[in-house]
Amino acid sequence: MTATPSAERSRPAQRQAEIAEYVVSHGSVSATDLADQFGVSLMTIHRDLDELERQGVVRKHRGGVSAQPSSVFESNVSYRLQATLPEKRALARQARTLIEPGMAVMLDDSTSTLELARLLDGITPLTVVTNFLETVKLLAGRPGIRLLTLGGEYHPTHDSFLGVPCIEAVEALRVDVLFASTSAISGGYAYHQEQEIVLVKRAMMRAAQRSVLMVDHTKLGRVALHRLAPLREFELVLTDGQADRQSLAEMREHGVRYEVVA
Structure with missing residues (x-):
């Protein structure tokens, strides 16, 4: 799959915002799919997901990640800023x-x-x-x-x-x-x-x-x-x-x- 403009060298905050939007629109995705979609390593994806989970935007589970309820992530200023x-x-x-x-x-x-x-x-x-x-x-x-x-x-x-x-x-x-x-x-x-x-x-x-x-x-x-x-x-x-x-x-x-x- 062709990588999006948010490649490994992109600013992490911007990439994380795009990851959050992708997870929200798809509901639940695997870390491997995210790595392919964004053209970054699996390790980078896990770091991004850890940060998004810390912000309350996503919820990690075995083998993947899902979006938090909209009332959580849509109110989070860190998410909205990006x-x-x-x-x-x-x-x-x-x-x-x-x-x-x-x-x-x-x-x-x-x-x-x-x-x-x-x-x-x-x-x-x-x-x-x-x-x-x-x-x-x-x-x-x-x-x-x-x-x-x-x-x-x-x-x-x-x-x-x-x-x-x-x-x-x-x-x-x-x-x-x-x-x-x-x-x-x-x-x-x-x-x-x-x-x-x-x-x-x-x-x-x-x-x-x-x-x-x-x-x-x-x-x-x-x-x-x-x-x-x-x-x-x-x-x-x-x-x-x-x-x-x-x-x-x-x-x-x-x-x-x-x-x-x-």
Whole structure:
């Protein structure tokens, strides 16, 4: 089998993210199959699987590996930071065009909006509000950016602040636009697997004059435990060029405004 671009010399973190996606899509695979698929040694695969198991993304068993339940791996920030990066960067480039100097912008604790945060230099002055520690560390001290951090209970799995104190902090603010993501959209609704995150995202939507949802193609046609909001409550849904036709048709049927980003 032809090796993927993630060969032995590739960065381990990126290869591990691709391995995780492969295991998730196939359910259960053998270590030998993974070694063939990714063009690396069996020893390297076992090291990668050990790390992914440590992160709670996969579960090793005799002769192979299987995916943890979606609520586990989809919430893990280490996994999310590596998953579908090219698509997230494309969404971020388009989202950046919606921001003007002088705005107050809220970014949720998604890795999609983290990619947008990387592009904010040059759109100043700008006020940025977030509960994501990765975004806080990225933007702290940036010239022209007034950074407001949302407190609350720190959750290491998400690397963000959640809970009642975070919601109360959100409710005290009013921003021009919210950029957010979620883990699943289907049937005209956005879903997420964790109740605490849903409650914070809903508060953020109420605090924003406009809300933009950034979801790569892997989120389409899926559901999670909790319904976040109707997609029509977002002014715009951004997705990438690999979005399937059925999901796009479904959004049109529900009157959802969306853009497909190349």
